[in-house]
Amino acid sequence: MLPNNDIVTNVYTGKDGVFEGLQSGSILLDSSTVDPSVPTALEKIANSKGSFFLDTPVSGGVIAAQSGELTFMVGGDKQIFEKAQGVLSGMGKKLVHCGGIGMGQAAKICNNMLLGISMAGVAEAMNLGIRLGLDGKQLMDIINNSTGRCWSSEIYNPVPGLMPNVPSARDYEGGFYSGLIAKDLGLAQGLATRTGSPIPMGALASQIYRLMCKAGLEVRDFSSVYKFIQDGQKI
Amino acid sequence: MLPNNDIVTNVYTGKDGVFEGLQSGSILLDSSTVDPSVPTALEKIANSKGSFFLDTPVSGGVIAAQSGELTFMVGGDKQIFEKAQGVLSGMGKKLVHCGGIGMGQAAKICNNMLLGISMAGVAEAMNLGIRLGLDGKQLMDIINNSTGRCWSSEIYNPVPGLMPNVPSARDYEGGFYSGLIAKDLGLAQGLATRTGSPIPMGALASQIYRLMCKAGLEVRDFSSVYKFIQDGQKI
Amino acid sequence: MLPNNDIVTNVYTGKDGVFEGLQSGSILLDSSTVDPSVPTALEKIANSKGSFFLDTPVSGGVIAAQSGELTFMVGGDKQIFEKAQGVLSGMGKKLVHCGGIGMGQAAKICNNMLLGISMAGVAEAMNLGIRLGLDGKQLMDIINNSTGRCWSSEIYNPVPGLMPNVPSARDYEGGFYSGLIAKDLGLAQGLATRTGSPIPMGALASQIYRLMCKAGLEVRDFSSVYKFIQDGQKI
Amino acid sequence: MLPNNDIVTNVYTGKDGVFEGLQSGSILLDSSTVDPSVPTALEKIANSKGSFFLDTPVSGGVIAAQSGELTFMVGGDKQIFEKAQGVLSGMGKKLVHCGGIGMGQAAKICNNMLLGISMAGVAEAMNLGIRLGLDGKQLMDIINNSTGRCWSSEIYNPVPGLMPNVPSARDYEGGFYSGLIAKDLGLAQGLATRTGSPIPMGALASQIYRLMCKAGLEVRDFSSVYKFIQDGQKI
Incomplete structure (x- = not known):
C-alpha cells in the first residue's frame, strides 16, 4: 500500500x-x-x-x-x-x-469520493447543530437513527469527545490523512473528467481537503475537516 | 406536517x-x-x-x-x-x-442537510462508477460494506433497478420531493448564515436541488439527483 | 454606512x-x-x-x-x-x-456577489499560474488583456507585489473586510432562497469568505482570499 | 486550433x-x-x-x-x-x-478558468437581480460601472436582449461552446491537482459547464449558463 x-x-x-x-x-x-x-x-x-x-x-x-x-x-x-x-x-x-x-481502483475511488463527501457533510451538520445549541452527543444519536446516518457519523464521528478510539478523540493524530483523501479525490476528478461525469459534490470535497492540506492538516486524520470548518486553524 | x-x-x-x-x-x-x-x-x-x-x-x-x-x-x-x-x-x-x-427543528434541519449531501454524493459516486464500467449492483454492495455506506445508499439507493419499493424504482414518483429538500436546505443556509457556520457542502447541495427544481424535477423524489447529473433532462 | x-x-x-x-x-x-x-x-x-x-x-x-x-x-x-x-x-x-x-440594495447585493466571485476567481487563477511557473506580473497583464479581465484583476489585484496602493501591497490591511463581503454574500443567499434563484458560484464564494473569517482573516481585506487559498494560514 | x-x-x-x-x-x-x-x-x-x-x-x-x-x-x-x-x-x-x-497553455488555461468563473458569476448575479425586480439593462449598466465589471458582463453579456451581436442575442448559437470551456476547465483541474493548488471556484465552474453539456447545451455558447441556471432546460 x-x-x-x-x-x-x-x-x-x-x-x-x-x-x-x-x-x-x-x-x-x-x-x-x-x-x-x-x-x-x-x-x-x-x-x-x-x-x-x-x-x-x-x-x-x-x-x-x-x-x-x-x-x-x-x-x-x-x-x-x-x-x-x-x-x-x-x-x-x-x-x-x-x-x-483497474476496476478495483475504480470501485475504491468511487467509495472514497463518497467517504470524503460524507465526512465533510457530517462535520458541517454537527458543527451547525452545536452552534445552534444542540448537544453534540444527542445530535449524533439522532442522525444515527435517521436518514443522515453514515459510516462517518456512526463509526468515525469527527467531533471530539463523542466517541472513544477514533482520531477525533486524539486531536486527529493517526488514521487516514487529509493528504491521502485529497489524493484519492484528485484521482476521482481525473476519472470524472475523462468520462465527462458530473461530480459537483466530489469536486468541492476535493478542494476542501486540499485547502486543509494548505492549512496544516495534511498529516492529520481527514475527520479534522471538523476542526477546519470550525476555525481553519493550524494544529 | x-x-x-x-x-x-x-x-x-x-x-x-x-x-x-x-x-x-x-x-x-x-x-x-x-x-x-x-x-x-x-x-x-x-x-x-x-x-x-x-x-x-x-x-x-x-x-x-x-x-x-x-x-x-x-x-x-x-x-x-x-x-x-x-x-x-x-x-x-x-x-x-x-x-x-425550536430545537427539534434545529436537529431536523441538520439531519436533512446531511441527507441532501449524502444523496447527491451517492448519486455522483454511483454514476461515476457505472460510467467507468462497474456493475451498479456490485458497486452498491461494495459501498454498503465500506466507508461510503449511508442511508441514501443502503435504504434508498437512487439508481434505478437496484432496489425495489424505492422512488428510483418508479421513475422517482412520490417520496420526498426535490422541492422539499431544497426548502430544508434553504432553512439550513439561513441558520448557518445567522450563526456564521461554514457549510460549503450544504450550500452546494442546496444549489443542486434548486437547479433540479428549475429542471423539472421539483415534484419528483430527491433521489432524482441521479437522473439530474446523468443528463439534466426534464422528466 | x-x-x-x-x-x-x-x-x-x-x-x-x-x-x-x-x-x-x-x-x-x-x-x-x-x-x-x-x-x-x-x-x-x-x-x-x-x-x-x-x-x-x-x-x-x-x-x-x-x-x-x-x-x-x-x-x-x-x-x-x-x-x-x-x-x-x-x-x-x-x-x-x-x-x-430596497432596489438599491438589490443592485448592490448582486454586484457584490459578482465581486466576491470574481475576486476568488482571480486569486485561484493567479495562484495556479504562478505555481505552474508563470511570472505573476505577466499573467496579470495577459488576463487584463484577455477575456478573464475584471475589476478584481485590473484595479485591485490580490497578489502582493504586482500593484501599489492596494490592500495586497500592505498585507491586506484596510480595504473591504472579508467579514463584510461574507455578510453581503449572506444577504445574497437570503434573497436567492426567497426567490428560488440558483446561485451555485455565489453560494460557494459565500462559504469561502466565511471560512476565511474563521481562519483569522475577518478584518483583513477580502483580497486576502489569495493568501487563504495559498496556505490557509492566520495572518 | x-x-x-x-x-x-x-x-x-x-x-x-x-x-x-x-x-x-x-x-x-x-x-x-x-x-x-x-x-x-x-x-x-x-x-x-x-x-x-x-x-x-x-x-x-x-x-x-x-x-x-x-x-x-x-x-x-x-x-x-x-x-x-x-x-x-x-x-x-x-x-x-x-x-x-507549454507556458502559453498555462497562461491560457488560467485565463479561461477565470473566464468560466466570471461568466457563471455574471449569469447568477443578473438572474438574481432580474428576479428581484431590477431592470436587466440597468443592472448590467450598474455592474459595468462598479466593482463587479468584467469582460463577461461588458463585452459578452449572457442575458438575451441586452447586447447586439453576442451569442445571447441569437439563442446562444455559435461562439465558444460550453463543451469547449468544460474541456479547458478540465485541463485546469488536472494542472491544479498536479500542483496541489486549491481552485474551489474553478472546480465548481467546471462541474457547472459539465452539467450543461449533459443538459443539451454542449454545442451552444458558454454564456448559455444564464439559460441553464434559469430553467435547466434543453434548448
Whole structure:
C-alpha cells in the first residue's frame, strides 16, 4: 500500500524493483489506491514475464485492517482472483471481484469520493447543530437513527469527545490523512473528467481537503475537516 | 406536517385558525419542518392562551411513517414533552427531546442537510462508477460494506433497478420531493448564515436541488439527483 | 454606512434614534448594505412622519469614496431621488435610480456577489499560474488583456507585489473586510432562497469568505482570499 | 486550433501527419488549447527533426479573431518566438512570451478558468437581480460601472436582449461552446491537482459547464449558463 502513482510504478519497474528477478507464475497483489491506468500498465508487464497482477485496494481503515475485516475490491482476471482469495481473506472479510484490471481502483475511488463527501457533510451538520445549541452527543444519536446516518457519523464521528478510539478523540493524530483523501479525490476528478461525469459534490470535497492540506492538516486524520470548518486553524 | 413557514403560521394564527377557540391546557404538536423562529413565535401565543406548543419534526420518510417507525425530534418544555410521548409513540419508535422550543427543528434541519449531501454524493459516486464500467449492483454492495455506506445508499439507493419499493424504482414518483429538500436546505443556509457556520457542502447541495427544481424535477423524489447529473433532462 | 441590519434599524428606531425628533419633510439617505426589507420598513415609518427615505448603497470602495467617484444605487420614490441628486453627486460620479425602495440594495447585493466571485476567481487563477511557473506580473497583464479581465484583476489585484496602493501591497490591511463581503454574500443567499434563484458560484464564494473569517482573516481585506487559498494560514 | 489533446497529437505524429516530410528549420505554431504536456512532447520531436515548436493559444474569441485583435500567449524558445512575431501579429494585437514550452497553455488555461468563473458569476448575479425586480439593462449598466465589471458582463453579456451581436442575442448559437470551456476547465483541474493548488471556484465552474453539456447545451455558447441556471432546460 503505497501513496501514489509514481511510487507504485517505481517499486515494480525501477532498478532493483519487483519485476527484476520475478519468478514466472507469480501473482502480484497491490493494495495501493492509484489511477486505474497504473495497474493496467503493470499487468501488461507482469503478463509479459509469465506472471499475473491484480489491483486489490481496500476499504475500512486502520481499525478494520487490525481486526482482519477489510473489504478488498479486486480488479483483474477472475481465475487469478480466485487463486488469490486465500491470501486476501487473511486480512479481509469481504472480497469483491469488480471486473478487469483497474476496476478495483475504480470501485475504491468511487467509495472514497463518497467517504470524503460524507465526512465533510457530517462535520458541517454537527458543527451547525452545536452552534445552534444542540448537544453534540444527542445530535449524533439522532442522525444515527435517521436518514443522515453514515459510516462517518456512526463509526468515525469527527467531533471530539463523542466517541472513544477514533482520531477525533486524539486531536486527529493517526488514521487516514487529509493528504491521502485529497489524493484519492484528485484521482476521482481525473476519472470524472475523462468520462465527462458530473461530480459537483466530489469536486468541492476535493478542494476542501486540499485547502486543509494548505492549512496544516495534511498529516492529520481527514475527520479534522471538523476542526477546519470550525476555525481553519493550524494544529 | 405542512410545507413552509407561512403556511404553518397561517394555520395557527389565521382566520378560523387553530388558535381561535383553542381550549386552555391544550398541547399543540407540529411536525412541519420550518425555521426555528416559527415554533418559537407560536409557543408564545399558545402560552398566552394557557396552552403549550412543541415542535416535533420527524425523520424516516413515507416508509417509516407507514410502519410507525419515525424518529421524532422534539423542541419545547421537557414536562410537556413527557406528556406528549404517548401520542408521539403511536407513529414513532424513537422520541428525542432536543432542547427548548425550536430545537427539534434545529436537529431536523441538520439531519436533512446531511441527507441532501449524502444523496447527491451517492448519486455522483454511483454514476461515476457505472460510467467507468462497474456493475451498479456490485458497486452498491461494495459501498454498503465500506466507508461510503449511508442511508441514501443502503435504504434508498437512487439508481434505478437496484432496489425495489424505492422512488428510483418508479421513475422517482412520490417520496420526498426535490422541492422539499431544497426548502430544508434553504432553512439550513439561513441558520448557518445567522450563526456564521461554514457549510460549503450544504450550500452546494442546496444549489443542486434548486437547479433540479428549475429542471423539472421539483415534484419528483430527491433521489432524482441521479437522473439530474446523468443528463439534466426534464422528466 | 453601518455594518448590518440590526445596527441600521436601531440607529433609526432606537432610543434617541434618527426618527425621534425628525423634522417633517426630511429626506433620509442610507448607504449601508442591508437586506431590502430594512429600508422598506424604514421608509414606512419615515412616511408616517411626513418624511422620505431612500436606500443609497455604493460601489467603488475606499479609493472611489476618497476621490468622489462612487456609484450610488438608489431605491425609492423617483421624485425624491431627483431631489437628493445634488447631495449624492458630492461623493458619486454615477447615480442610478434602480426602482422602488430596497432596489438599491438589490443592485448592490448582486454586484457584490459578482465581486466576491470574481475576486476568488482571480486569486485561484493567479495562484495556479504562478505555481505552474508563470511570472505573476505577466499573467496579470495577459488576463487584463484577455477575456478573464475584471475589476478584481485590473484595479485591485490580490497578489502582493504586482500593484501599489492596494490592500495586497500592505498585507491586506484596510480595504473591504472579508467579514463584510461574507455578510453581503449572506444577504445574497437570503434573497436567492426567497426567490428560488440558483446561485451555485455565489453560494460557494459565500462559504469561502466565511471560512476565511474563521481562519483569522475577518478584518483583513477580502483580497486576502489569495493568501487563504495559498496556505490557509492566520495572518 | 483543434479541440483536444489526442487530436492535436495525432495531427502531428499520425500517419500523413505534419511531422512526415517536415522541412528542417520549420517553425510550427499551434494555437489549440491543450495540456502543457502536449506541446512539450511535440517540441522534442520537432527539435529532433531540426525544427521548432511554439504553443500559441489565443484569447479573444471569434470577435477578436475576425478583427485581428487576438491575444497570443506563447510558450517556447524566446528567439523562435521573436522570429514568429511577424506571422502572429497578423491575427493578434498582443503577443506575450510566457516562458518555456507549454507556458502559453498555462497562461491560457488560467485565463479561461477565470473566464468560466466570471461568466457563471455574471449569469447568477443578473438572474438574481432580474428576479428581484431590477431592470436587466440597468443592472448590467450598474455592474459595468462598479466593482463587479468584467469582460463577461461588458463585452459578452449572457442575458438575451441586452447586447447586439453576442451569442445571447441569437439563442446562444455559435461562439465558444460550453463543451469547449468544460474541456479547458478540465485541463485546469488536472494542472491544479498536479500542483496541489486549491481552485474551489474553478472546480465548481467546471462541474457547472459539465452539467450543461449533459443538459443539451454542449454545442451552444458558454454564456448559455444564464439559460441553464434559469430553467435547466434543453434548448
